[in-house]
Amino acid sequence: MLEVRELTKIYEGGVLALDRVSFEVPKGQFLAVIGLSGSGKSTLLRCINRLVDPTSGKIIWDGYDITAASQDEMRHVRRKIGMVFQHFNLVARSSVLTNVLAGRLGYVNPFWSLINRFSRADVEKALGELERVGIRDKAMVRADELSGGQQQRVGIARAMMQEPQMILADEPVASLDPVLAHSIMQYLEQVNKEGVTVLCSLHFLDLVHRYANRVIALNQGKLVFDGLPTEIDDEKFKEIYGREAERVG
Amino acid sequence: MKSLKKSMDGKPSGLGKIAMFVRNSRQMLKSIGLGAAIFAGLVIYAYGFQVTKVNLQETKSERRQTQLVRILRALAKPDLLTYQYKEFEVNAPIMVPCPPEGYTSPAVDTSQPYMLITPPCAAPGDMVVVEGFHFQPNQSGPLSFIPPSGVKLNLGTIQTDEDGRFRLEVKLPKREANEVNYIRGVTRQRVGMPQLSQTARDTWDKIVETVFLALLATTIGTLIAIPLSFFAAQNLMKDITSPLTSVALNILALPLGFYLGGKLAAWVAALMRPALQMPLVMLAGIGVGVAVMVGGIRWALPQQEESVKPSLFVLVLRGAAIAAALLAGIFSLFLLSSLAMVVGDKLAKALGAFGFLGLFIADLGEILNMALVALVSLAGAGVFAAYAGQLGNRIARQTTPLLAKPLSVLLSALAGAVLLVLTLQAIDWFYQIGDPRITLWAPAVIGGAAGLLLAFLCRPNQELPVGMVIYFIARTIFNALRSIESLVMVIVFAVWVGIGPFAGVLALSLHTIAALAKLYSEQVESILPGPVEAVKATGANRLQTIVYAVIPQIIPPYISFTMYRWDINVRMSTIIGFAGGGGIGFLLQQNINLLNYRAASAQMLAIAIVVASMDYLSAKMRERTI
Numbered sequence: 001m002l003e004v005r006e007l008t009k010i011y012e013g014g015v016l017a018l019d020r021v022s023f024e025v026p027k028g029q030f031l032a033v034i035g036l037s038g039s040g041k042s043t044l045l046r047c048i049n050r051l052v053d054p055t056s057g058k059i060i061w062d063g064y065d066i067t068a069a070s071q072d073e074m075r076h077v078r079r080k081i082g083m084v085f086q087h088f089n090l091v092a093r094s095s096v097l098t099n100v101l102a103g104r105l106g107y108v109n110p111f112w113s114l115i116n117r118f119s120r121a122d123v124e125k126a127l128g129e130l131e132r133v134g135i136r137d138k139a140m141v142r143a144d145e146l147s148g149g150q151q152q153r154v155g156i157a158r159a160m161m162q163e164p165q166m167i168l169a170d171e172p173v174a175s176l177d178p179v180l181a182h183s184i185m186q187y188l189e190q191v192n193k194e195g196v197t198v199l200c201s202l203h204f205l206d207l208v209h210r211y212a213n214r215v216i217a218l219n220q221g222k223l224v225f226d227g228l229p230t231e232i233d234d235e236k237f238k239e240i241y242g243r244e245a246e247r248v249g
Numbered sequence: 250m251k252s253l254k255k256s257m258d259g260k261p262s263g264l265g266k267i268a269m270f271v272r273n274s275r276q277m278l279k280s281i282g283l284g285a286a287i288f289a290g291l292v293i294y295a296y297g298f299q300v301t302k303v304n305l306q307e308t309k310s311e312r313r314q315t316q317l318v319r320i321l322r323a324l325a326k327p328d329l330l331t332y333q334y335k336e337f338e339v340n341a342p343i344m345v346p347c348p349p350e351g352y353t354s355p356a357v358d359t360s361q362p363y364m365l366i367t368p369p370c371a372a373p374g375d376m377v378v379v380e381g382f383h384f385q386p387n388q389s390g391p392l393s394f395i396p397p398s399g400v401k402l403n404l405g406t407i408q409t410d411e412d413g414r415f416r417l418e419v420k421l422p423k424r425e426a427n428e429v430n431y432i433r434g435v436t437r438q439r440v441g442m443p444q445l446s447q448t449a450r451d452t453w454d455k456i457v458e459t460v461f462l463a464l465l466a467t468t469i470g471t472l473i474a475i476p477l478s479f480f481a482a483q484n485l486m487k488d489i490t491s492p493l494t495s496v497a498l499n500i501l502a503l504p505l506g507f508y509l510g511g512k513l514a515a516w517v518a519a520l521m522r523p524a525l526q527m528p529l530v531m532l533a534g535i536g537v538g539v540a541v542m543v544g545g546i547r548w549a550l551p552q553q554e555e556s557v558k559p560s561l562f563v564l565v566l567r568g569a570a571i572a573a574a575l576l577a578g579i580f581s582l583f584l585l586s587s588l589a590m591v592v593g594d595k596l597a598k599a600l601g602a603f604g605f606l607g608l609f610i611a612d613l614g615e616i617l618n619m620a621l622v623a624l625v626s627l628a629g630a631g632v633f634a635a636y637a638g639q640l641g642n643r644i645a646r647q648t649t650p651l652l653a654k655p656l657s658v659l660l661s662a663l664a665g666a667v668l669l670v671l672t673l674q675a676i677d678w679f680y681q682i683g684d685p686r687i688t689l690w691a692p693a694v695i696g697g698a699a700g701l702l703l704a705f706l707c708r709p710n711q712e713l714p715v716g717m718v719i720y721f722i723a724r725t726i727f728n729a730l731r732s733i734e735s736l737v738m739v740i741v742f743a744v745w746v747g748i749g750p751f752a753g754v755l756a757l758s759l760h761t762i763a764a765l766a767k768l769y770s771e772q773v774e775s776i777l778p779g780p781v782e783a784v785k786a787t788g789a790n791r792l793q794t795i796v797y798a799v800i801p802q803i804i805p806p807y808i809s810f811t812m813y814r815w816d817i818n819v820r821m822s823t824i825i826g827f828a829g830g831g832g833i834g835f836l837l838q839q840n841i842n843l844l845n846y847r848a849a850s851a852q853m854l855a856i857a858i859v860v861a862s863m864d865y866l867s868a869k870m871r872e873r874t875i
């Protein structure tokens with residue numbers, strides 16, 4: 001159970017990116033976060049694993065106050081939260097396997113990882129995750145030699161290495177073409193079915209309808225919708241995306 | 250109607266006039282400004298000519314021009330090749346004074362080189378003409394007068410033309426004899442193939458020295474600059490924060506750890522002394538040390554986090570094991586360095602021509618030995634600081650404000666006092682103030698007060714931007730060091746370690762550290778933030794994030810900047826000898842001072858070749874890394 005209470009983020013320049021946002025996510029839900037670009041979706045997801053420090057408000061996860069955790073304590077929180085990025089954020093010059101193994105860094109002993117030693121079990125696990133996303137044969141290839149869709153699969157494998165209880169996916173398919181988008185979303189769906197809570201920001205409503213259990217919508221940092229995907233009618237749509245927006249999906 | 254019309258076309262014209270006036274005056278102002286700027290420029294350059302003593306008269310004067318021609322001609326003929334010469338001597342008889350019966354010189358073999366003297370006899374001090382035939386063309390050599398006693402009296406220098414002839418009018422010495430005197434002409438003839446001259450060989454030696462000087466300086470500079478560059482990278486430092494208590498404890502622990510580390514190193518060195526003459530014992534010691542270290546670390550640091558928290562007893566045991574492993578590591582390194590010194594010395598004697606390899610090993614051992622003390626001190630400081638930081642964090646976060654506040658006040662005051670006293674002690678070392686009121690009591694009170702004030706202003710668990718403070722300090726130091734040219738630094742080092750290439754290595758290294766740390770840190774700042782965030786989001790700690798997300802990104806630019814720096818260092822090392830830093834510059838300067846321009850020319854040529862090929866090489870290698 002993730003509780004977000006009155007979450008506010010004001011960036012240094014004075015931009016109000018989140019404005020007293022409150023919602024709850026029960027364990028195992030697939031929650032879509034929608035909104036125009038600049039509405040605060042990334043900021044919201046990044047506040048949850050504290051890549052961005054919120055200005056005020058609380059985030060409580062299974063009773064633990066994430067917003068009050070120190071940097072050391074965050075290490076333990078973060079390793080249970082996988083993150084998938086729009087631009088994949090792989091380390092381009094490292095091998096696919098190393099990129100995936102990086103997902104274990106929160107668990108392994110720092111000393112051994114600094115000299116690039118992972119246990120046999122971890123390597124096996126990494127290869128298993130690559131198998132699951134169908135690119136085991138690319139394990140030794142440099143990450144930047146993969147196509148976009150393959151890179152995002154590596155991103156998912158890296159997140160899964162963390163044995164996460166929650167995955168934050170920030171527009172995971174926005175840089176991919178629609179066919180690939182579905183295959184990536186299906187991996188997320190599968191992970192969700194295994195019991196992992198997924199918070200996924202999305203651009204296209206058809207993807208929301210297809211994959212999400214529930215939607216929240218942001219507009220200029222404010223929560224303007226919280227409900228089922230099917231509840232987004234034309235009126236709600238205009239509220240979320242603005243009056244001029246045309247519904248295409 | 251009329252008047253209206255008048256006023257109507259009068260108005261615009263009036264406005265037009267004003268507009269034109271405004272435009273004109275603006276234009277005029279512009280022109281005046283331009284004129285003033287040109288005038289100011291003229292003044293600046295005129296002054297520049299004056300202070301740099303531009304003197305065109307001097308460049309035109311005859312004396313200067315002949316000098317210039319001489320130098321340029323010498324420079325055009327670098328002293329690179331020499332020949333073996335065979336000396337050729339030809340003797341021609343002459344009577345001084347003429348005997349009463351007169352004198353005719355005997356007939357000469359005109360198929361061989363020969364000389365004719367006219368007249369064949371003359372009074373002392375008279376002028377005679379000496380002509381030579383069939384000599385080596387275009388040669389020169391001495392012409393001397395040989396009286397019967399056999400001494401050599403110099404008459405002049407002969408210079409043969411392309412037909413091998415010469416003609417010289419010489420004045421006979423004021424000596425008389427009843428017997429025949431001789432005039433001897435000597436020319437030299439090249440035999441065999443050209444060989445490298447002594448200058449060329451010296452130049453080669455020095456150019457090798459130069460290139461290696463640059464290589465060493467670049468290596469040392471790079472090794473030290475890489476870790477330091479992270480401290481000067483804003484994106485890595487900006488989110489390092491810690492509460493005041495932690496900072497204060499750090500300030501207190503760092504010097505203590507440094508001091509104790511140094512003591513530990515000295516203790517280990519003293520303990521090792523008896524073993525130093527027994528290489529086999531040392532070898533065995535290294536083996537045992539490494540085994541203990543690896544075993545200890547393996548046992549004490551499980552690869553995976555355990556599901557059950559280990560008991561306190563196990564934790565203490567593990568701590569002890571890690572301490573033992575560290576100690577074993579230090580011991581092994583000390584033994585290794587001593588062993589290298591002993592073995593290197595033996596090898597140097599045994600290897601003969603390759604003795605430098607032995608010396609190299611011995612030197613490496615000595616460097617390791619010297620570096621170890623510093624390393625152990627630094628490690629001590631690091632360990633202490635790490636624990637102090639953790640302790641500080643705990644105090645700041647997990648104790649009640651009732652306890653946290655007074656602790657933070659106390660520690661902060663103490664740290665402020667210590668920091669300022671240490672600073673003043675350092676200043677005292679330079680300026681020898683020698684007054685404890687200034688170097689001890691005043692800074693203790695002022696520092697303490699500043700610490701107090703800071704502690705009252707901060708909440709106990711407020712995060713202070715320590716990273717940015719370190720960042721600014723590192724930046725400032727690098728910028729200051731970088732602005733001191735290595736040519737200036739080498740003067741200080743030459744005083745310390747003596748004139749020679751080692752002083753050059755040290756000066757260039759120091760400059761390289763500052764310059765590269767700056768360049769490297771800019772590369773760190775321009776890496777993609779995405780992968781760093783992604784790795785951080787997995788729960789990696791700061792060091793892991795650097796190793797897994799930062800370092801892979803900076804390897805290509807680091808290599809490329811290192812190559813670039815080597816290129817610069819080669820250039821610098823060619824002239825660092827001018828200031829006492831060894832290398833080819835030293836030779837060049839000597840030859841210029843001795844007016845030996847042909848030798849200097851050889852060295853300039855060598856410099857040009859080395860710099861050009863280094864330039865090419867580094868460009869090629871940089872291309873490959875990108």
Ligand SMILES: Nc1ncnc2c1ncn2[C@@H]1O[C@H](COP(=O)(O)OP(=O)(O)O)[C@@H](O)[C@H]1O
Nearest residue numbers: 011012013015017036037038039040041042043
């Ligand atoms: N690091 C930052 N500094 C300042 N403003 C930011 C920063 N990141 C995002 N913003 C601003 O915050 C607002 C929300 O951005 P973001 O969360 O990225 O929106 P979304 O992901 O929905 O496109 C935008 O106006 C954006 O310009």
Ligand SMILES: [Mg+2]
Nearest residue numbers: 041042043171
């Ligand atoms: Mg976004």
